[in-house]
Amino acid sequence: MKRLAPPALFALAAALPAACSSFDFLTDVGDARQPAAEDCGECHVAIYDEFRASSHADAWVGPGFLDATADHAIKDCLGCHAPESIYTDGPPVLRATRREEGVTCLSCHFDGGAMVGPEDSSALAEPHPVLVGRAIYRSSLLCGKCHEGTYREWQEATDPDGETCQDCHMERVTRTSTQATSAISTVLVAFEDEFEGRRHTFHVPLGGTIDDAVSAVIDDVRRDEETTRCDLILTNDLPHLMPTGDFGFRWLKITTAALPPSGSTLSVHEESLFNELGQSLVPGVARRLAITVPSRARALRVTVTTGKRSGPRAIIFEKTFALP
Ligand code: HEC
Ligand code: HEC
Ligand code: HEC
Ligand code: HEC
Ligand code: HEC
Known part of the structure; x- marks a missing residue:
């Protein structure tokens, strides 16, 4: 010294x-x-x-x-x-x-x-x-x-x-x-x-812990001639609500894109959860979202984005699931 x-x-x-x-x-x-x-x-x-x-x-x-x-x-x-x-x-x-x-x-x-x-x-x-x-x-x-x-x-x-x-x-x-x-x-x-x-940035740094914030599974796939139905099961792996916060306007957007064997996206389904409406994901409790896509879809790309009134903040989950 x-x-x-x-x-x-x-x-x-x-x-x-x-x-x-x-x-x-x-x-x-x-x-x-x-x-x-x-x-x-x-x-x-x-x-x-x-x-x-x-x-x-x-x-x-x-x-x-x-x-x-x-x-x-x-x-x-x-x-x-x-x-x-x-x-x-x-x-x-x-x-x-x-x-x-x-x-x-x-x-x-x-x-x-x-x-x-x-x-x-x-x-x-x-x-x-x-x-x-x-x-x-x-x-x-x-x-x-x-x-x-x-x-x-x-x-x-x-x-x-x-x-x-x-x-x-x-x-x-x-x-x-x-x-x-x-x-x-x-x-x-x-x-x-x-x-x-x-560090004194206080926001979760992008690319670190944020990768582990949420997990997702596709379950109960049912096909008929026209459509394929399934459940997207999301689990909040954080020790607080997602989104959390007593004030302000925070949201979590879940985007599910249906992908064909080749070519462009068939359909996009979006669902937003707002803390102010009591829709946040509770820690450790699985949430089932019903998804319906055209039967030609062979895969689902799931993206979870967080944001505030001022706009999106971060993509905290993105993964493509093959449909059996
Ligand atoms: C002229 C330089 C200087 C200024 C200006 C200064 N500090 Fe410090 N501060 C130091 C030094 C040197 C230490 C001891 C750091 C060490 O030994 O690790 C210290 C230690 C600290 C600690 C203890 C950190 C610990 O290791 O637990 C805090 C908290 C702190 N300062 C806050 C402040 C705040 C708030 C202000 C403004 C109001 C301020 N400092 C202004 C030089 C400064
Ligand atoms: C919202 C509360 C909060 C604010 C605002 C804040 N700090 Fe800290 N600060 C903390 C906490 C908590 C730690 C302890 C981090 C740890 O465990 O090492 C810390 C640690 C420190 C340390 C010790 C060094 C370190 O990295 O751990 C210093 C020096 C310090 N702060 C200075 C400042 C200064 C200067 C400012 C303003 C520019 C500031 N802090 C603003 C909460 C705060
Ligand atoms: C003295 C009160 C106070 C303390 C202590 C405090 N915060 Fe905050 N924090 C606030 C306020 C007020 C805001 C809202 C700022 C704004 O208007 O965007 C905020 C904002 C934040 C945000 C951003 C929220 C968002 O939506 O952008 C994070 C993350 C955060 N705080 C984490 C922490 C952490 C971690 C600690 C403890 C180390 C801490 N805060 C301690 C008052 C506090
Ligand atoms: C296991 C890691 C983890 C712990 C522990 C944790 N958080 Fe978070 N927190 C996150 C992640 C990841 C997000 C989402 C980041 C985003 O949306 O930008 C978040 C979001 C937030 C937000 C919303 C604003 C923002 O940055 O998006 C606030 C406010 C917040 N946390 C405060 C806290 C406070 C206060 C505590 C302690 C009581 C805490 N967090 C404990 C990981 C954590
Ligand atoms: C006990 C402390 C506390 C009090 C009292 C408080 N706030 Fe806050 N405020 C916070 C904290 C902490 C945050 C950041 C995370 C959150 O929303 O919980 C925040 C964030 C906000 C934000 C979001 C800012 C942004 O741009 O993201 C708004 C708006 C806000 N507060 C308005 C209010 C209003 C209106 C009141 C009075 C009804 C109020 N606050 C009283 C602690 C407080």
């Missing part, structure tokens, strides 16, 4: 306290003030970039939320979308400043005048106090503070040792906590160890 010669280290040790006191503003959080997420991004560069691209950064300014609250007029709705620190006994409280940052760094990390996180520090000095609060950062409870409905679904679907929200929604990554951007941060980073942390 020691990469500097002792004299250089000595000079640094003398300079750091003065440099660090200029970072006091990072923990200056009160009724009408708090540092910006961008300030955290000066050092935690990679985490900040991921956070900026996440829905959490849009929680206050997203068009769906503006519509649903008549531009923030419905006061009961605001707390979780621009919260103070979540370290409160009750529900999240609306903060007075920097609301446009939505669910921001300090919402999840600030407590008792320090930044709380899952790891012991290996840095030479921290520009802000650091507290280790491992358990809560590794627990679904943290997410459940705001994702109330999804958290309840998760509790019902899995045992307490099952995969947490973080396991699927915050991809593992090995790196240092900060990245060098200035003379001071270069020195700080030089003393930090890499460790296995997590």
